[in-house]
Amino acid sequence: MKTLIVNAHVISPDVDIKGASIEIVGGKIKSVSKGKVDRKGFDTVVDVKGKYVVPGFIDVHLHGACGFDVCDATPEAIAKIAEAKLAEGCTSFLPTTLTVANSTLKKAARAVAAYRKDERFAKVIGIHLEGPFINVKCCGAQNPKFVRKPNLKEVLGIDAISPVKLISYAPETKGGAEFAAACIAKGIVPSCGHTGATFAELMAAYGKGLRHLTHFCNQMTKLHHREIGVVGAGFLVDDLKTEVICDRIHLCDDMLRLVFTKRPLSSIQMITDSLRCSHCEDGYAFEMGGLKVQLKNGEARLVEGGNLAGSTLWMSQGLKNIRDVTGLPLKDLIRVTSWNQAIELGLGKKLGKVEKGYVADLAVLDPKTFKACAVFVDGVQKI
Numbered sequence: 001m002k003t004l005i006v007n008a009h010v011i012s013p014d015v016d017i018k019g020a021s022i023e024i025v026g027g028k029i030k031s032v033s034k035g036k037v038d039r040k041g042f043d044t045v046v047d048v049k050g051k052y053v054v055p056g057f058i059d060v061h062l063h064g065a066c067g068f069d070v071c072d073a074t075p076e077a078i079a080k081i082a083e084a085k086l087a088e089g090c091t092s093f094l095p096t097t098l099t100v101a102n103s104t105l106k107k108a109a110r111a112v113a114a115y116r117k118d119e120r121f122a123k124v125i126g127i128h129l130e131g132p133f134i135n136v137k138c139c140g141a142q143n144p145k146f147v148r149k150p151n152l153k154e155v156l157g158i159d160a161i162s163p164v165k166l167i168s169y170a171p172e173t174k175g176g177a178e179f180a181a182a183c184i185a186k187g188i189v190p191s192c193g194h195t196g197a198t199f200a201e202l203m204a205a206y207g208k209g210l211r212h213l214t215h216f217c218n219q220m221t222k223l224h225h226r227e228i229g230v231v232g233a234g235f236l237v238d239d240l241k242t243e244v245i246c247d248r249i250h251l252c253d254d255m256l257r258l259v260f261t262k263r264p265l266s267s268i269q270m271i272t273d274s275l276r277c278s279h280c281e282d283g284y285a286f287e288m289g290g291l292k293v294q295l296k297n298g299e300a301r302l303v304e305g306g307n308l309a310g311s312t313l314w315m316s317q318g319l320k321n322i323r324d325v326t327g328l329p330l331k332d333l334i335r336v337t338s339w340n341q342a343i344e345l346g347l348g349k350k351l352g353k354v355e356k357g358y359v360a361d362l363a364v365l366d367p368k369t370f371k372a373c374a375v376f377v378d379g380v381q382k383i
């Protein structure tokens with residue numbers, strides 16, 4: 001199958017080419033060039049009329065969409081979420097679980113494995129376990145009832161059903177630093193999240209290889225001038241990779257500017273942390289890990305206590321938000337929506353760029369709204 005995309009405004013890390021042509025052969029990008037290419041010999045020619053063509057987004061932290069949650073643990077839920085993600089321009093994702101019982105986590109892994117047999121929409125790279133080994137005092141919208149101590153055996157039991165790629169846990173718990181090293185040895189990225197760790201406690205896990213912070217600034221120790229906490233570490237230690245929810249609610253615009261201008265862009269990963277109420281109408285109410293949540297004015301908050309429960313963000317809107325807030329060039333910002341994630345997950349030579357040799361996972365975005373008008377997965381146009 002040979003496809004030619006013409007009239008593309010290609011935006012890729014360090015690349016900004018208007019009037020570009022993209023040759024796709026066998027699901028991979030064969031060439032990206034300025035100007036016209038002979039259309040003869042192609043099965044399909046797609047004229048994108050000057051729209052942005054960017055690397056398909058990779059969301060490493062999302063729980064649900066369209067009324068479905070990964071912890072519903074059905075193949076139908078995973079497929080519906082994958083379909084919704086595709087509409088955001090997302091071509092790969094990490095279905096993310098909540099702090100729930102081990103039996104539910106295993107059931108969710110079975111559902112993910114079933115979807116992976118026939119990936120019709122966005123592709124699954126692996127599972128992100130958010131919890132259950134978190135700090136009970138920093139639960140946010142995770143249910144404290146199911147919090148437990150780090151247990152590699154439990155993780156490997158889930159991983160055996162469907163591969164786990166990322167685990168968010170609190171490194172300050174006993175054995176927390178060693179747990180990071182044990183995860184890395186099994187090919188799983190350990191991440192500090194829902195944590196009350198001091199700077200020293202985080203750095204003990206850093207010493208064992210931990211390099212990832214879950215939804216930076218949310219549910220972690222704040223920066224204090226005598227104890228800089230996990231937020232301080234995020235600013236001090238450049239090679240810590242920080243997930244950032246770019247919905248302008250979880251972090252105010254000033255904090256987004258601070259993060260995107262003071263941290264290296266190579267260390268930031270945009271996430272949605274979207275819940276089942278994303279892609280739903282205002283007023284939608286639901287239960288999450290046994291806790292009641294309602295969507296009001298686009299904000300998903302716990303009915304009791306009012307904690308933010310996650311977001312309703314779309315990846316495409318997140319990119320527009322950080323462009324609007326920071327004013328940084330898209331060719332610089334674009335690395336935070338896919339390439340950084342791909343590198344950390346060992347896929348940096350295959351995913352995250354619109355360049356020769358890369359998999360043709362592409363999102364075509366309207367330059368005004370950033371909404372995805374077309375999406376290609378492995379070179380096949382899915383939207």
Ligand SMILES: [Zn+2]
Pocket residue numbers: 061062063096130273310
């Ligand atoms: Zn989450």
